[in-house]
Amino acid sequence: MNNSNKIKNPSMFLLWIGASISIAEIYTGSVIAPLGISKGLLAIILGHILGTLLLSFGGYISFSNKCTAMESIHNSLGSLGAKIVSIINVMQLLGWSAIMIIQGGRAIGPILSISYKTSLLIVSVIVIIWSYSFFNYSKKVNDICVISLIILCIFMFSKIDLSKSIELRGNLNFTTALELSIAMPVSWLPVIGDFTKNGTSKKGVLFSSFLGYFIGSTAMFMFGFFVTIFTGKDIVEFISSIGILGGLVILLSTVTTTFIDIYSAVISSKQIFEIKTENKYIILYSILASIVAFIFPMENYENFLLIIGSVFVPVYSVVFLNYLLRKVKSPKFHTIGIISALIGIGLFNYFNKISFGIPTLLTILCISIIYISLIKIFNIRGVKNGQASI
Helix, strand or coil, rough: HHHHHCCHHHHHHHHHHHHHHCHHHHHHHCCCHCCCCHHHHHHHHHHHHHHHHHHHHHHHHHHCCCCCCCHHHHHHHHHHHHHHHHHHHHHHHHHHHHHHHHHHHHHHHHHHHCCHHHHHHHHHHHHHHHHHHHHCCCCHHHHHHHHHHHHHHHHHHHHHCCCCCCCCCCCCHHHHHHHHHHHHHHCCCHHHHHHHHCCCCCHHHHHHHHHHHHHHEEEEEEHHHHHHHHCCCCCCHHHHHHHHHHHHHHHHHHHHHHHHHHHHHHHCCCCCCCCCCCHHHHHHHHHHHHHHHHCHHHHHHHHHHHHHHCCCHHHHHHHHHHHHCCCCCCCCCCCHHHHHHHHHHHHHHHHHHCCCHHHHHHHHHHHHHHHHHHHHHHHCEEEECCCCCC
């Protein structure tokens, strides 16, 4: 591997802080506000501990096996399974990239007193440049921008008047709030391995990704949570009231998050077709996400993206089990993994639909039972010369 692609621990730490600082995190934190301060903060912190542990473990597996996120899936589901999941992943990553561009454009437009389309164009151009430059030039630029973003976020926190809280009403329960806090870090599972495989040590990858995302995302959840409880204002309204610095936070947070999705979409595409030059596809996918942002209203496909995103908790449950049990190392078509993942997808969506328990944890538990049971039923003992012995 080219040493220029290596990501040192401080850069890995800042990379995942940058990924976690986004409007999406802030908005989700605001949703938890009706729980009240004590229960709300407990749900945010506990959920992030659980969710970020799963996220960083996914990154640890990719570093240990020197493989990307989708290659980890290939090791568990075989080539056909990995190809299907990769197609879904590319779709969702480009979709979420478009949504991030839309959110950024909507937020900075009023602050800069420019039209919505102009603000979209500005955000899109910066995303394209940022996505191209991260792996082609110094990562220190991203490091510096994330540090600047942290300082600006501290400034935004200081603008919240904590002297009195506002009584809020809502029917959100603790388990739902906990699930929201788990789901946000877990949503990065099909992405993290594309970066942690380029880390420098197992411990470094594990702790830098965990601490970076945990600190950043927890802080953003709390920011949205406190803005809602203590001001009652909409998130964009509050940030807009800060002025140009608020706009700068939105712009920087958009690009430091979106370029990760763009790059990972390119890496995932390697499981679908041959890619000789990553740079061309980074630019192509950045432009494609920008076009989608211009053409389609966010509301038309956000729910669709949430549905296809539900694939990855079950799939990565199989990846975790495969790594821990070390039973099968990439047969051509791993039937047990496919069956377990498909059942898990159905269960995950069902648990979410009926609001039963904590869907992510319940799904992982159910898949663990199913996967291990099937291994015992088919008497899969291990790996011999790269092939499963049955």
